[in-house]
Amino acid sequence: MRLYWFMAFGVLFAYFMYCPLPDGIAEPMTLRVVFATRQIAKLVGIGPVLFGFTDRINFTRLALSFQGRLFSSDEPSVTFHDEIFDGVRVHVYQPVEKSNEPIAGMVYIHGGGWVFGSVDSYHHQTNYMAARLGIVLVSIDYRCAPEHPFPVPLQDVVKATVWFLQHAKDYNVDPHRIALVGVSAGGNLAAATANLLTLQEEYKQMSLPKVKFQGLIYPCLQSLNFLTPSYQQNKNFFILNQHMMAEFWSLYLTGSLTYVAAMKVNNHTSPPVKKDQRHIMHHDVIPTEFKQRDYTPPNDSDFGDVEISAHLESYILNPSFAPLMASTVEGLPPAYIVTAEFDVLRDDGIFYAKKLEDANVPVTWKHYKSGWHGMLTLFTGPLTCAVCKQSMDELLQFSRDNL
Template structure:
């Protein structure tokens, strides 16, 4: 009995020691590697948020190395503790759309006719996130726009790498379009809203559907700071904000490639562009180039760099990154010009800012109506905090309200 008690005391001390080391490492690492531009509001709050995020990722990495579980399964545990409260103004049901779990929100007020339908796709790089993490945003959109909202619970990588997550979203979207009237929705008034990687999925889905004459046309796409291309990770925003939390450049690429391949890949050569075949680079330079970024966005510093020599080995590891379902900015013009009216939200302090700017230009060049909202003090993930008052930032609700106003106009 005494030995057992001593063992537990030893385990307790070891646990405290490990957490202390992690805490000290986290403080030193963040203070020496992180950039917090003065233009970001509530900088201390963002610093604290990213510290605990990084702390959790490191702890999850240790558990992965011990063979207990993969790191992303630990991050997924948190949302399970988010309480789901009843809403007196909404009917909320968990349904199955052709094998894909979804959650649908109906306003209880009597509609004058068929309602607008909104498909919401959550972020999380295809590795984490769920219906629960976007619950407050879905409820808010349903309330404020008097729309039927459907959120997709797609399967996640690394267990189900690309293209499974986006294919799940496509399957659920097609079901919703085909059966819109059954859910009280006008088939001609369905929009797709995606945040972060959800914006990537929404973009890819809209591109996939433009040739489907058997389905109602999607009315609009709403893309909130989406990832859209894997050709150039040295655009001005990638250079300027490579160390701005929470989406550091290396973190973005590492997690994105884990979603793509289901495994970890050395990204050093990919950061320098060695994975892009010369033929593809030549084809895409008219679409993906710093020359297409307005000069005002280069003012914080930009130095053009030549890509590293092409590596066949790297290309073979990540060649599916060139598919338009992963990198929608690579779609041909005949697809782009058929896309629906678009809302794009970009944040200044976000490595993905220029992806949004480049897509905005491509859409406009091809005659697609674009509404653009740029958050001057924003960073990646700022809208995902909507409804969580303790961690909301000054521009969080501003982002959501601009999305809502666009949707109300459809």
């Protein structure tokens, strides 16, 4: 019987290995393995979901947690344990070898569309980074949508970050050498947190140490426009596509999928909102070289559901929800922004880099022409690839140089 199961798995895996990929993408064979594995996981989940033992979201969370444990490895130079920072669960990674002098710290915010991911599923990244940098790294296990939509995830991140800044010396950390790094949805939360801590009066009055830099790794920063060049070009890419991002934003906002259909065609914003905000994401900001494939210039903005827009615009234009919408970014911490060519979120990072530069905020922008969303995950292990390792190595080097 086991032989038959093994043969069936092999046949399915071989079938799913066919996956159309865009020209120029790095390591297509690696991505085909990822695609096949993901498709088989979906098939495995059909039964439990149909029979009511779980739902799609919780099954995916379980699968990601298993994947995280599968790729995890112990780093002998690092210890880690759970703590509670102002009511928020965190993983704290510390060097085994104690230093006589205060060392640097990092707050790490995992990705997963505000829906998936956890400190456990990202342990292989955070453990590795803490060991290579020799720092105290705090990975925040913020509560996720749809059970906890906006602003709960952001509130958790802000509370834990503030607590660490205030108690850094208890961990032998120099409070003026703490970075804030977020991946994907975590990049959104990192940018929003940096904005709040720097510009909101409540936190200014607390006289907190300023974050040393904000690391935004292929961040999602706006829900106003789902037809940017990068959304057009990568709208069907299986790693992260237009439909998935519309689902994530809708779940983060409302805890439901109510607005997915409207978001995908930009019908969720009214003509006045589109016109008022057009300057923030004007396609001319995107370099011409990024608009060579599968791109159609916008021809008009005179459309949109006024009723839906009236309900959503206070969120969509809120910089705590969508950091690109901030009216001012002057004085924010220096930024390290990573974008990938084959990623619907590529232009979010480009728009934000330009916005920060215009406000004289130091920006280091790293773009990976053959990279894709999530590439940092495969920096090591059996499916590692050159661009994945490069993106991790360069993030680590920037952190060493700037902490």
